Amino acid sequence: MQHLGFTRSSVKSDHSLLTPDTFVRAPLPGFTGATCIVHIAPQLGAGFVQYTAELEDGGKFGPAPSATSRFVYVLEGELTLTLDGELHTLEADGYAFLPPEVEHTLVSSGIARAMTIEKVYQPLDMEDDPQAVVGKALEVVSTALAGNESVQVQILLPEHPSFDCAVNRMTFQPGASLHMVEIHVMEHGLTMLEGGGTYRLGDCWYPVLRGDIIYMAPYCPQWFGALGTAPSSYLIYKDWNRHPLE
């Protein structure tokens, strides 16, 4: 469809907003019956990769690159994860964290879409590697952000120093917002899961909706206010638990 050159997508030095009308699909090595949209990558300045895998019935993930952890969050459909000889069914809002070099397969039953985040794992001298995690986001306990009950956070990965990243689901009631403009060393990969509102990124304010992806570089000023009549939720990745010089 011709949009006369208009899109909400925007790529700036400290942030990117990527909207579905600009997504370009491409194969990744080892995937079968699947195509991927790489939203965020080192080519954008990020220390991680975030992509949507779109799978046909029986479509299969390829291996994660070596020394790399993989986080998978099912957006639509159903994936079967084989891990340590056990089968796990991941339905919508189901997720898994797979530490580096952990043998696994991920196969779709029917059409499925999954958000995937991969990063080279940063070990800590004093810690063993992190454990694999399989969970259902909607069953994870939620807590109010900074005492504000209208902004809830679900922490999807264990709060243990062996984990070098965090992935949270945040839910805002209509009209709720982050209580401050955040500026921090961590970078973010964000997926709008439902609803929408206004995202401040750097010195720009954007309307954002379900399906949009945002990259925030370290120190990118950020703020979100939810609009509409139903809650807004997003999945948000950040590097975590590591010294910036390591």
Ligand code: UGY
């Ligand atoms: O965890 C975070 O830094 C989160 N509050 N950031 C954000 O929502 N943009």
Ligand code: MN
């Ligand atoms: Mn933040």
